[in-house]
Amino acid sequence: MAARDQHGIGAPWGDAAAGDPANRAFQVVGKPHRKIDGLAKATGRAQYADDLVLPGMLHAKTLRSPHAHAMIVAIDASKAKALPGVHAVITGADLPIKYGVIPWTQDEHALALDKVRFIGDEVAAVAAIDEDTANAALKLIRVEYEPLHAFLDPRESLARPEPKIHEESKTGNVSKHVDLAFGDVDAALASAEVVVEGDYVFHGTTHAAIEPHCAVAQFSAEGRLTVWSSTQITHYVHRALAKVLELPIQKIRVVQPALGGAFGGKSDPFSLEFCVAKLAMFTGRPVKMLYTREEVFYCHRGRHPMKLRYRTAASKDGKIDAVDAKILIDGGSYSSFGLVTTYYSGQLLTGPYHFPTYRFDSTRVFTNKPPCGPKRGHGSVQPRFAFEVQLDELAEKLALDPIELRRRNFQGDFTRTVNGQRITSNGFLACLDEVERASGWRARRAKLGRGRGLGVAGSMYISGTNYPVYPNKMPQAGIQLAVERSGRVTVFTGSNDIGQGSNSMVAYVVAEELGMDVADIRVVAADTDLVPVDLGAYSSRVTFMVGNATIDAARKLRTQIAGAVAKEWQIDAARVRMGNGKVFDLDSTERCITTAEAFQIAEARCDTLGATGSYNTPTLGGDYRGGTIGASPAYSFTAHVVEASVDVETGRITCHKVWIAHDCGRALNPMLVAGQMEGSAYMGIAEALLEDHGVNRFGLHAGPSLLDYRIPTSVDTPELRR
Amino acid sequence: MRVLHLLINGDRVTVAAPEHWTLLEVLRYELGLTGSKQGCDKGDCGACTVLVDGKPVLACLTLAALCEERAVTTIEGLLPAHVKSGGSGPDPVQAAFDECGALQCGFCQPGMMLSARALLDRNACPTRTEIQDALAGNLCRCTGYTQIVEAVELAVAKHCGVAPRRPGSARPRGRSRPPPRRA
Ligand code: FES
Ligand code: FES
Numbered sequence: 001m002a003a004r005d006q007h008g009i010g011a012p013w014g015d016a017a018a019g020d021p022a023n024r025a026f027q028v029v030g031k032p033h034r035k036i037d038g039l040a041k042a043t044g045r046a047q048y049a050d051d052l053v054l055p056g057m058l059h060a061k062t063l064r065s066p067h068a069h070a071m072i073v074a075i076d077a078s079k080a081k082a083l084p085g086v087h088a089v090i091t092g093a094d095l096p097i098k099y100g101v102i103p104w105t106q107d108e109h110a111l112a113l114d115k116v117r118f119i120g121d122e123v124a125a126v127a128a129i130d131e132d133t134a135n136a137a138l139k140l141i142r143v144e145y146e147p148l149h150a151f152l153d154p155r156e157s158l159a160r161p162e163p164k165i166h167e168e169s170k171t172g173n174v175s176k177h178v179d180l181a182f183g184d185v186d187a188a189l190a191s192a193e194v195v196v197e198g199d200y201v202f203h204g205t206t207h208a209a210i211e212p213h214c215a216v217a218q219f220s221a222e223g224r225l226t227v228w229s230s231t232q233i234t235h236y237v238h239r240a241l242a243k244v245l246e247l248p249i250q251k252i253r254v255v256q257p258a259l260g261g262a263f264g265g266k267s268d269p270f271s272l273e274f275c276v277a278k279l280a281m282f283t284g285r286p287v288k289m290l291y292t293r294e295e296v297f298y299c300h301r302g303r304h305p306m307k308l309r310y311r312t313a314a315s316k317d318g319k320i321d322a323v324d325a326k327i328l329i330d331g332g333s334y335s336s337f338g339l340v341t342t343y344y345s346g347q348l349l350t351g352p353y354h355f356p357t358y359r360f361d362s363t364r365v366f367t368n369k370p371p372c373g374p375k376r377g378h379g380s381v382q383p384r385f386a387f388e389v390q391l392d393e394l395a396e397k398l399a400l401d402p403i404e405l406r407r408r409n410f411q412g413d414f415t416r417t418v419n420g421q422r423i424t425s426n427g428f429l430a431c432l433d434e435v436e437r438a439s440g441w442r443a444r445r446a447k448l449g450r451g452r453g454l455g456v457a458g459s460m461y462i463s464g465t466n467y468p469v470y471p472n473k474m475p476q477a478g479i480q481l482a483v484e485r486s487g488r489v490t491v492f493t494g495s496n497d498i499g500q501g502s503n504s505m506v507a508y509v510v511a512e513e514l515g516m517d518v519a520d521i522r523v524v525a526a527d528t529d530l531v532p533v534d535l536g537a538y539s540s541r542v543t544f545m546v547g548n549a550t551i552d553a554a555r556k557l558r559t560q561i562a563g564a565v566a567k568e569w570q571i572d573a574a575r576v577r578m579g580n581g582k583v584f585d586l587d588s589t590e591r592c593i594t595t596a597e598a599f600q601i602a603e604a605r606c607d608t609l610g611a612t613g614s615y616n617t618p619t620l621g622g623d624y625r626g627g628t629i630g631a632s633p634a635y636s637f638t639a640h641v642v643e644a645s646v647d648v649e650t651g652r653i654t655c656h657k658v659w660i661a662h663d664c665g666r667a668l669n670p671m672l673v674a675g676q677m678e679g680s681a682y683m684g685i686a687e688a689l690l691e692d693h694g695v696n697r698f699g700l701h702a703g704p705s706l707l708d709y710r711i712p713t714s715v716d717t718p719e720l721r722r
Numbered sequence: 723m724r725v726l727h728l729l730i731n732g733d734r735v736t737v738a739a740p741e742h743w744t745l746l747e748v749l750r751y752e753l754g755l756t757g758s759k760q761g762c763d764k765g766d767c768g769a770c771t772v773l774v775d776g777k778p779v780l781a782c783l784t785l786a787a788l789c790e791e792r793a794v795t796t797i798e799g800l801l802p803a804h805v806k807s808g809g810s811g812p813d814p815v816q817a818a819f820d821e822c823g824a825l826q827c828g829f830c831q832p833g834m835m836l837s838a839r840a841l842l843d844r845n846a847c848p849t850r851t852e853i854q855d856a857l858a859g860n861l862c863r864c865t866g867y868t869q870i871v872e873a874v875e876l877a878v879a880k881h882c883g884v885a886p887r888r889p890g891s892a893r894p895r896g897r898s899r900p901p902p903r904r905a
Contacts, residue, residue: 038820041828043812044757044797048829051756132740210761210769210863211829260759260829261863293762499827499864671823675869679826682866706766706861714857714867 027579028512032671035504036523037258037497046258049214049230054286057216058087060279061134061289062271063124063141064298065116068150068368068699069165072114072123072143079140080126085133088282089141091124095278099240101233101268103470105175105335107166110244110274116145117165117333118368119699120298122271127279127287150368150699154307154330157365165333165366175331175364176342178626182418183357188322192313196393199309200386204330204693205686206302207375208711211260213299214290217276225281226253229273232262232498233536234526236469240269245277256526262498263683264374267538268301268336297704301373302693304341304364305330306382310390318398318405322357323349325383329364336373338364340629344379347630349387350417351460352428352637353409358418369695374538376683377461385688388457402456403436406639420622421631427663428458431639434661438721439641452645459639462632463665464541466617475614476541477549478532481510481557483609487581487596489514489557490522494534495546497525501672502542506550508668513554514561515578516595532612543668544634545615553613560609564602565593637663640681642718655685655718662722678720686712727790730755731799732806745789746770746781749796757797757832761861768860771833772796778833778840778859797832800839814877815839822873826864834860838874847882850875 040046077089092113100106111122124141128134151157151165151173161172169175189195215229225247231237234254242249259266272289279287291299306329313322327345331338346360377384395405411417413426435456436442445454468476480492491510497503507521524530534546562576565583569576575586583598585591593601603609621631643657660677667673690710694702703709724741727734730753737752746763749755749772761769763782770781773795795803800813811817815838818824825831834857841848841856848856853874854867862870 032823034820035823035825037828038823038825039812039816041825041831042816042820042835043801044755044832046828047756048759050760051750053751053754208863209827209829210767210861211759211827212761259827260761261827263863290760293764293766499829501826669823671869675823675826675865678866678868679864680866683863705764706762707764711861711863713859713861714854714871717867720866720868 026512027515028508028518029668030666030670033504033508033518033669035501035672036507036518037503041258048211048258048260049216049228050290052216052228052257052288054216054218057286057288058127058129058279058283059131059134059289060125060127060276060287061131061138062122062275062295063126063138063143064295065112065119065121065123067116067145067147068119068152069148070116070145071148072112072116073146074144075124076142077124079142080137083133083137083140085129086126086137087129087285088127088279089124089137090275090278090282095244095274097244097246099244099269100335101236101337101469102335102339105339107168107335110271118298118370119701120295120370121333125275125279125289127283152367152369152695152697152699154305154328154365154367157367158328158363165368169366173366175335175366176339177363178342178346179361180346180419180624180626181359185322185324185357185359188357189311189313189324192321193316194394194397195311195313196390196397197309197311198390198393199307200389202303202306202308202382202385204303204305204372205375205691206297206300206693206709207261207263207265208706208709209261209263209265212291212293212296213266213270213272214288215273215276216286216288217280218286219277219280219284224251224253225277226255227273227277228255228257230259230266231256231273232259232266232496233538234496234528235494235533235536237269237273238528241273241277244274245281253527253529255528256496259496259498262537263376264378264538265301266498267374267536270299293706294704297693297701297709298370300332300370300693301336301375303375303381303687304372304379306345308383308386310386312390312394314394314398316398318394318400318408320353320355320409323355323387325349325360327360327362327383329362330367330369330372331364332367332369332371334371336371337378338372341372341374341379343626343629345383347419347626348380348460348462349383350419350421351411351423351635352426352458353406354411355418368699370701376680378539380459380461381684381687384457384459392455403432403441406456406458407432420627422620423635425665426635426637428460428637428639431637431661431663432458435639435641435659439643439659441641451648452643455642455644457640458637460635460637462539462630463544463634463636464539464617464632465629466620466631466633467628468535474533475549475616477534477545477615479506479546479549479553479613480532481553481611483557483599483603485596485600485603487594487599488520488522489516490524491550492531493523493525493546493550494528494531495525495542496537498537500537500542500676501669502537502546504672505543505547505668509547509550510554513551513558514595515580515582517581540636547668549613549615551613552615553611556613557609557611560606560611561598561602564605565598567605568601634665636665653689655689657719657721658685660720660722674722677722681720682712682717685718690716724787726786728786728794729792730794731796731802739786741787743786744782745772745784745786745794748786749781755796755798759829759832761829767830768833768837769830771836771860773836773840776840776843778837795836797836800835813839814880815842815874818873818877818880819870822869822876824865824869824873830860830862834862834870838877841874842877842881847878
């Protein structure tokens with residue numbers, strides 16, 4: 001249940017029915033406020049992980065495997081250790097405990113223990129007085145390998161169980177298999193009026209955040225470890241460090257400084273976080289490791305390549321009867337979030353269209369390539385691409401307008417999907433209407449001439465899921481508010497601002513709830529010594545879950561303050577309102593004090609002021625194994641129209657314009673929402689037309705640089721209209 | 723080691739650094755000017771862009787030794803320079819980026835804003851296409867560039883006293899990344 005349904009003296013903007021004039025307008029929410037850290041970033045003052053310099057800090061570098069698949073026979077680091085300026089060299093034997101973000105599939109070592117699984121796999125790490133010395137030391141480490149057969153094609157991994165890439169996997173080189181059916185798909189296919197089927201391929205892509213991964217560690221004389229890391233999930237790094245280093249978790253502090261982009265690519269615990277920690281413990285000095293751009297490409301955790309086969313059965317008027325999917329997922333060399341990816345590849349397709357029956361069979365296999373993981377729209381983008389293309393094929397077969405076909409299959413609002421997911425409000429039709437209108441679809445579509453056209457696609461995505469990565473009953477998001485008698489409120493949040501603006505979002509919410517100026521709110525975030533736990537920036541969960549936790553805390557505080565002021569004024573608490581930096585009596589508004597004065601009254605009457613709040617999801621999802629994966633407390637919906645042309649001689653495709661409509665619920669800050677819409681549309685076009693995260697026939701990355709990996713510049717990006 | 727006499731954000735500074743160090747290394751690691759970012763260290767991303775004698779250059783490809791006696795402007799220098807020339811607060815480009823929501827993760831932005839500053843210094847009223855071309859050497863992975871271009875247009879509009887253009891003007895197509903810039 002959302003916090004606003006549980007607490008307090010009602011919303012500051014009134015609780016009357018929608019449209020009732022008794023409701024006050026929002027004061028902060030819905031307005032294009034600046035970000036609270038905007039000017040810090042604009043002036044170069046914001047500190048990112050690599051901007052940290054600690055006294056006596058050493059620099060660390062990683063030795064990586066030149067083989068796609070090999071046993072490590074021997075490592076000799078004696079020469080490297082003897083190099084002047086080298087303080088420590090560590091190998092797999094120093095960090096032998098496995099980790100992995102999903103508790104059931106922990107198959108990673110910070111440094112390879114006995115075998116390497118892709119070109120770029122981490123083998124050893126060196127800490128030295130500077131980067132040049134550390135690099136020189138890497139060259140002195142002798143590693144003897146015994147190469148094994150390298151799997152580069154997922155079909156081979158499926159067909160050939162030996163040699164196993166992971167000895168502990170039960171079924172050859174299969175990482176995860178999910179097979180779920182809802183309703184009688186075969187009967188629907190057999191009796192359908194039309195069936196379309198097709199094979200689709202989605203190549204791999206990567207995040208390519210402009211900031212490379214970086215971590216700094218310090219181990220104090222008291223035995224406390226601090227790690228500053230460019231992570232988007234402080235909490236899981238915290239847990240993983242405790243496990244691998246065998247340190248009590250309360251002795252570890254993880255801090256996320258300003259983060260230079262993530263998009264899912266900084267969700268896993270990474271080798272460098274363990275290495276800097278261990279090296280700091282070994283040397284007694286702070287240690288920093290900054291990945292080169294090339295190394296970032298090896299770390300990857302990007303979009304899984306998928307081979308997808310879809311069959312869709314429909315009636316003559318275009319109503320879908322059944323969807324049947326078979327998907328082969330190339331996971332790369334480690335599990336990462338792959339268990340979730342495998343479920344998401346099927347579970348997230350069941351909207352915004354109504355599927356009476358549905359079946360998917362998804363298999364993720366290991367290959368000797370950089371490991372895949374979660375990237376923006378985790379696990380859902382590849383099936384969505386395939387299925388939307390199939391819908392177009394269906395429209396063509398039935399001579400139906402593609403937008404009309406999508407409209408006819410709209411699932412409706414306040415409903416349940418075939419796989420048991422609860423859909424609440426659903427603005428998909430409005431999104432379709434808007435892009436149809438804005439693009440001039442009806443008037444222009446047939447008149448664009450040969451080689452140029454308009455295309456449409458729809459989608460939905462989660463706002464977090466109700467299943468935390470490690471099972472526990474505690475809240476998914478926690479918030480603390482500290483009130484200062486000067487009229488300032490400080491928010492303590494575990495959420496990770498990765499550029500999306502979550503720190504600003506919590507400030508807007510507190511400002512709205514307490515009727516304050518955003519400038520009087522400070523946010524302390526993502527520092528495990530200071531803030532309550534939040535599960536981090538993934539699965540598009542932060543605004544929904546952390547926002548609700550913030551409302552929860554702010555309402556408790558408001559109740560306390562309004563209660564104290566009401567007693568002071570000897571009126572009913574319901575008459576006390578907070579807004580515009582003032583606290584006033586609703587019935588006689590000339591009785592009015594500043595927020596700071598109200599805080600002082602409350603502090604005098606109650607105690608030092610503060611509040612906590614939390615959010616946890618209700619029970620959601622289907623009653624079957626995996627039924628909660630992809631079950632979200634809220635879904636967002638979108639429709640896009642793209643105008644593209646193809647050069648019929650060269651085959652070169654140019655995307656000219658994109659019209660975007662998105663139902664994200666209430667836009668807390670429409671300017672930041674627009675930035676997310678444009679940024680994701682840009683990334684999607686780049687994935688479709690330019691980017692390819694491939695390897696050559698030896699398993700070597702095809703081009704691990706920002707020049708070879710073709711991300712669009714300002715002149716390549718089409719016009720984006722929201 | 724080499725002793726370098728540099729002119730950084732209007733100040734004469736003397737630092738000792740290894741001969742092979744780039745301007746980016748000297749700025750970040752010797753002078754503590756960490757506003758200039760390193761996204762690739764090989765001339766591909768533009769995050770390290772600084773101005774040398776008013777022209778945008780990639781600090782990661784520029785030897786510090788080649789910048790002696792040349793005026794280097796980093797992102798940290800914009801606000802003080804604006805204040806010194808009689809303005810208040812941040813440079814209009816910085817203010818416009820903030821106002822337009824163009825700063826997401828912010829990592830590309832110091833370089834982006836310096837490219838924009840250099841453009842506006844040589845052309846106070848650029849067209850949308852000219853803005854896009856001037857920023858084509860600065861990769862941004864967050865924004866899709868729309869709010870960035872709008873921010874530069876806002877800075878232009880404020881400077882020229884006209885209303886900012888709305889999106890919609892035509893632009894040339896194709897990937898045209900300018901050659902790496904060196905001092
Ligand atoms: S750091 Fe990427 S161009 Fe200089
Ligand atoms: S704002 Fe993140 S890369 Fe541009």
